[in-house]
Amino acid sequence: MPSIKSTIGNFVHDVQDKLSSVLASAKTQIQNIVGTATSRLSNIWSGGFTGMSEQGMADLKAQLSSYCQDVQDLIDSFDQTGDITSALRGEVQTAAYDFIAAIKSLLQAYVSTMRQEIDEADEAYRNFASSDKSISQDVESSASDIRSNANNIRLD
Amino acid sequence: MALNIEGATIGFDANNVQTALNNLNTKCIGDAIRKMNDSMSELREYVDSAWVGASAEQFKNNMEADKNRISQALQDTYEVLESEMYQIVDEMASADDELVKGRE
Numbered sequence: 451m452p453s454i455k456s457t458i459g460n461f462v463h464d465v466q467d468k469l470s471s472v473l474a475s476a477k478t479q480i481q482n483i484v485g486t487a488t489s490r491l492s493n494i495w496s497g498g499f500t501g502m503s504e505q506g507m508a509d510l511k512a513q514l515s516s517y518c519q520d521v522q523d524l525i526d527s528f529d530q531t532g533d534i535t536s537a538l539r540g541e542v543q544t545a546a547y548d549f550i551a552a553i554k555s556l557l558q559a560y561v562s563t564m565r566q567e568i569d570e571a572d573e574a575y576r577n578f579a580s581s582d583k584s585i586s587q588d589v590e591s592s593a594s595d596i597r598s599n600a601n602n603i604r605l606d
Numbered sequence: 607m608a609l610n611i612e613g614a615t616i617g618f619d620a621n622n623v624q625t626a627l628n629n630l631n632t633k634c635i636g637d638a639i640r641k642m643n644d645s646m647s648e649l650r651e652y653v654d655s656a657w658v659g660a661s662a663e664q665f666k667n668n669m670e671a672d673k674n675r676i677s678q679a680l681q682d683t684y685e686v687l688e689s690e691m692y693q694i695v696d697e698m699a700s701a702d703d704e705l706v707k708g709r710e
Contacts, residue, residue, distance in 0.1 A: 461701070461704065465697060465698075465701045468697050469694055469697055469698075472690055472693045472694055472697065473690070473694075475690075476686050476687065476689070476690035479686045480683050480686050480687070483679050483682045483683050483686070484679060484683070486679075487675050487676060487678070487679035490675055491672050491675065492668040492669075492671055492672050493668070494665060494668045494669055494672070495665070496664060496668060497660060497661040497662075497663070497664020497665050497667075497668070498660075498661045498664070499661055500659050500660060500661040501657055501658055501659035501661060501662060502657050502661065502662075506656050506657060509652070509656060510652070510653070510656065510657070513648075513649055513652045513653075514649070516645075516648075516649075517645045517646070517648075517649050520641060520642075520644075520645040521641075521642065521645070524637070524638050524641050524642075527637075528634060538622060538623065538626055541694050542623050542626070542691055542694050542695070545687060545690050545691055545694060546626060546630065546687070546691075549630065549634075549683065549684075549687040550630075550634065552683055553634060553635075553638070553680055553683055556676065556679055556680065556683070557638065557676065560672070560676050564672075
């Protein structure tokens, strides 16, 4: 007959296994949510820069940096959420810690992507402006050809 | 309700769990979404005052879509946490019941 100690030991082991499985499953689900959301972030400059001046671009970048800072402050504020989880123990506390870590990483990925877009904005703007310039030069040149042709027609 | 087995406390309080869930929902998810919405409104106001046309509209749509995607992910993450917490509480409660039964 098994001893009380080993019976309780096996029982505790079973409970721990079930709880570990709940934690692991939730962690995977949360990681998938974070991964999917961050992999679908837009290229914010995909619409180009038509109508945007160089000075406007500098101001927009400052506004975007301010938005990023607001989200960064939010992430930093989660470090002060210890009081929320301090009443918890064991697996529920682990679950709460994992959750906070996951939402921090979600928001951090969001901010990092945006900061990268801000860093790449100048080059994207320059490329756009130069292709825009080249299009207007082409248009101007075509217009000049048309005018010249028109003059020729009149001369003929 | 708390289990104390061989000197190791696997303690939990269902009320504490509910309070923690409410706080996490309000302070982490609710505040985060509210803050992003407010900051996005300021950004939109700026864009509306400085930039017009199709590019500006696309930029605002992209920014809004990303913010909504992140907000949705925050809410989905909380739902997983909520369900996880309830599963843990249920497991602990049934473990507690089993132990009591064993002593009868």
